[in-house]
Amino acid sequence: MRTVLDVVGVCLLAAVLLLVAFACRRRLISRDGGTFDCSLQLAEKDHGRGWALGLARYVGDELQWFRVFSLAWWPKLTVNRRQLQGVQTRRPIGNEPLVTYAGHVIVDAELKDKTVHFAMTEEALTGVLAWMESAPPGTTATYR
Known part of the structure; x- marks a missing residue:
């Protein structure tokens, strides 16, 4: 059970990091x-x-x-x-x-x-x- 929760946690963390990366990229492109x-x-x-x-x-x-x-x-x-x-x-x-x-x-x-x-x-x-x-x-x- 712990392994499943670890995998789910890692996937959620990766999704959040990806969304943050998209937002930062858009902000940098738009800054000028x-x-x-x-x-x-x-x-x-x-x-x-x-x-x-x-x-x-x-x-x-x-x-x-x-x-x-x-x-x-x-x-x-x-x-x-x-x-x-x-x-x-x-x-x-x-x-x-x-x-x-x-x-x-x-x-x-x-x-x-x-x-x-x-x-x-x-x-x-x-x-x-x-x-x-x-x-x-x-x-x-x-x-x-």
Whole structure:
């Protein structure tokens, strides 16, 4: 019986330490400001599949995206605003409202070589569009 309790205790301690590590990582990523909750569709699948919860932040000309449930200190995706060809917004369809944060809109960002799908609040979208528009002259991003 004591062995079972020891195993359960170790598992609970590991779970608590993991949650603390996630919280500390998020705090460190967010400390410089310019961060917002943002989901990303990692795989091109049906609407509502392949989404991961995350956190995005602005760093100069880059928008960096980090997974929420990861211990990696580097971003999973980095988008340079010079790569952006255009942005379209739409409401979540299919199962997307179930797998993204409540109240988010879907942003289809066309890059030079692919399309990336983000989910974010209207306020965060306003910030992203302002960030895109503040790009130096000569960039060709379009907004719809």
